[in-house]
Amino acid sequence: MDYSPDLDLFARTELFQGTSPEALRFLQASAGRRRLAAGDILLQQGDRTTSLFVVIAGRLRASQMAQDGQQIIIRYIGPGEVAGYAALVGSDTHPGTVTAVDDSHLIGWTSAIVRQIMERYPIVAINALTLLGRRYHEMQIRLRELSTERVERRIGHTLLRLAHQSGRRTARGIEIAFPLSRRDLAEMVGTTLHTVSRTLSAWEERGIVSCGRCRVVLCKPHALVAIADEEEE
Amino acid sequence: MDYSPDLDLFARTELFQGTSPEALRFLQASAGRRRLAAGDILLQQGDRTTSLFVVIAGRLRASQMAQDGQQIIIRYIGPGEVAGYAALVGSDTHPGTVTAVDDSHLIGWTSAIVRQIMERYPIVAINALTLLGRRYHEMQIRLRELSTERVERRIGHTLLRLAHQSGRRTARGIEIAFPLSRRDLAEMVGTTLHTVSRTLSAWEERGIVSCGRCRVVLCKPHALVAIADEEEE
DNA sequence: CGGACTTTTGAAGTAATTCAAGGGGAGTGG
DNA sequence: CCACTCCCCTTGAATTACTTCAAAAGTCCG
Numbered sequence: 001m002d003y004s005p006d007l008d009l010f011a012r013t014e015l016f017q018g019t020s021p022e023a024l025r026f027l028q029a030s031a032g033r034r035r036l037a038a039g040d041i042l043l044q045q046g047d048r049t050t051s052l053f054v055v056i057a058g059r060l061r062a063s064q065m066a067q068d069g070q071q072i073i074i075r076y077i078g079p080g081e082v083a084g085y086a087a088l089v090g091s092d093t094h095p096g097t098v099t100a101v102d103d104s105h106l107i108g109w110t111s112a113i114v115r116q117i118m119e120r121y122p123i124v125a126i127n128a129l130t131l132l133g134r135r136y137h138e139m140q141i142r143l144r145e146l147s148t149e150r151v152e153r154r155i156g157h158t159l160l161r162l163a164h165q166s167g168r169r170t171a172r173g174i175e176i177a178f179p180l181s182r183r184d185l186a187e188m189v190g191t192t193l194h195t196v197s198r199t200l201s202a203w204e205e206r207g208i209v210s211c212g213r214c215r216v217v218l219c220k221p222h223a224l225v226a227i228a229d230e231e232e233e
Numbered sequence: 234m235d236y237s238p239d240l241d242l243f244a245r246t247e248l249f250q251g252t253s254p255e256a257l258r259f260l261q262a263s264a265g266r267r268r269l270a271a272g273d274i275l276l277q278q279g280d281r282t283t284s285l286f287v288v289i290a291g292r293l294r295a296s297q298m299a300q301d302g303q304q305i306i307i308r309y310i311g312p313g314e315v316a317g318y319a320a321l322v323g324s325d326t327h328p329g330t331v332t333a334v335d336d337s338h339l340i341g342w343t344s345a346i347v348r349q350i351m352e353r354y355p356i357v358a359i360n361a362l363t364l365l366g367r368r369y370h371e372m373q374i375r376l377r378e379l380s381t382e383r384v385e386r387r388i389g390h391t392l393l394r395l396a397h398q399s400g401r402r403t404a405r406g407i408e409i410a411f412p413l414s415r416r417d418l419a420e421m422v423g424t425t426l427h428t429v430s431r432t433l434s435a436w437e438e439r440g441i442v443s444c445g446r447c448r449v450v451l452c453k454p455h456a457l458v459a460i461a462d463e464e465e466e
Numbered sequence: 467c468g469g470a471c472t473t474t475t476g477a478a479g480t481a482a483t484t485c486a487a488g489g490g491g492a493g494t495g496g
Numbered sequence: 497c498c499a500c501t502c503c504c505c506t507t508g509a510a511t512t513a514c515t516t517c518a519a520a521a522g523t524c525c526g
Contacts, residue, residue: 058494064373064377065376066377066381068464070377070380070381071382072376072377072381074373074376078423085366085369086366088362088366089362089363089365089366089367090359090362090363090366091367091370095370095373096373115359118358118362119355119356119359122351122352122355122358123352125351125355125358125359125362126323126348126351126352126358126361127366128358128362129321129322129351129358129361129362130322130325132317132322132362132365132366132369133318133321133322133323133324133365134322134324135369136318136322136365136368136369136372137324137328138330138367138482139372139373139376140297140307140329140372141297142376143297143305143307143372143375143376143379143423144297144299144303144305146376146380146423147303147305147379147420147423148299148303148305148423150513150514151513151514152358159492175406181472181473181474182472182474183473187380190376190379190380190381190427191514191515192514192515192516193512194473194474194475194514194515194516195475195513196513197472197473197474197475198279198474198475200473201473201474201475209437211473212522212523213471213472213473213522213523214472229300255526291515292506349507353487372515383481383482384481384482414504415505415506416504416505417503424482424483425482425483425484426504427482427484427505427506427507428481428483428504430483430504430506430507431506431507433505434505434506445491446490446492446503446504446505447504448489
């Protein structure tokens with residue numbers, strides 16, 4: 001078994017940065033592994049919290065559903081990031097559903113072990129605070145955008161964010177590096193897939209983006225920035 | 234100086250629950266006090282993070298502003314709650330502005346001390362995680378409401394939440410226990426003060442609420458629940 | 467090649483904003 | 497105590513950004 005690559009990765013994740021070699025060994029020893037194919041569900045909204053995961057490879061989507069079935073996408077989770085934060089904050093059920101959107105590889109720990117780790121190695125709890133604080137801040141910004149901005153601008157901001165956190169340089173521009181349908185984008189932005197489709201079509205005509213089935217490439221990111229941040233008068 | 238009442242309060246706040254008497258003494262010794270009149274600003278968005286506060290008495294409003302001046306209200310903060318969470322998560326600037334909406338009394342610690350406390354008493358970091366996790370979850374729910382629900386329903390949910398966290402039983406019903414203008418409510422809900430005004434007027438006609446200048450009383454909370462949660466068909 | 471899903475685009479409808487104007491309450495200062 | 501001012505609130509009417517409804521075309525996969 002090739003443990004060392006994982007051990008390497010550990011030290012670089014947001015959650016375990018700065019932990020002692022001893023702590024890393026303990027984490028290593030107590031970890032479980034999990035592989036998911038694209039479309040598989042890691043955990044479901046309302047389920048009892050049993051584990052915390054860190055993404056090694058792949059990408060997942062955290063979403064929230066209302067009783068009436070309406071769904072929104074909270075965020076996408078990539079390598080090095082935490083999935084299933086409920087175990088981190090001591091919540092007994094998962095607030096959302098996490099689904100793999102690409103084949104993914106994760107490592108996980110039970111809630112009890114997570115608790116132990118944080119008590120033994122406070123740096124982990126402090127790291128967790130930092131990352132949760134960052135997520136909270138992102139949410140504030142999204143909430144503000146959703147409250148005050150028009151759809152076109154929100155789509156712009158959302159695409160720029162996605163490109164920033166998981167863009168891949170290509171010949172044609174920056175490609176969002178995972179399958180993202182118009183519906184997905186709509187559920188991130190708070191609109192309908194129709195409006196997203198229309199907006200992307202208009203942008204494609206102006207050469208700003210280039211899209212296909214579940215694919216978006218930002219050809220002129222600066223033009224998108226202009227749309228997203230331009231002064232309103 | 235009457236230190237003991239504060240010491241009493243400490244142990245009951247969300248952040249310091251379960252801390253040892255020794256820790257409480259240290260907290261006590263290193264704390265600063267701050268009094269604010271209604272309208273005073275505790276800290277401003279973009280300011281360097283210097284301190285963390287816990288509200289002893291009064292109420293404050295955390296808000297976020299965009300470049301264009303558009304503002305939203307993130308949340309109201311009451312006794313026992315944390316204000317200025319940036320110091321908790323190691324962010325170097327404050328993500329929002331916190332303003333007193335009633336005369337308030339707070340205690341605070343510098344960022345350096347907060348860091349020390351968390352390293353020495355991991356329980357505090359774990360408590361911080363729990364409370365931030367709860368706030369994050371609340372944000373997810375608001376984001377979902379804002380994305381998927383109509384204004385009337387959102388106003389309903391918002392009022393119910395406010396009543397829950399700071400409602401005061403009165404003869405006429407549950408009163409939101411701090412000044413809350415139509416504009417404030419609009420900035421929480423993501424709409425205009427006009428729409429809020431119209432909605433409240435309509436509800437007042439049906440006897441569901443009773444409002445005045447910066448005052449809202451929920452006379453028939455169950456009717457509001459029906460509006461907020463009723464199945465759509 | 468059928469079938470499921472994604473995407474596009476037009477047309478109609480509407481919830482909510484924007485525009486506009488007036489009324490009222492609270493505090494201030496003469 | 498009255499006049500003045502500053503908010504806060506209310507209510508109509510016009511406008512619009514976006515949704516909803518509808519239908520068809522494209523794309524992937526077994």
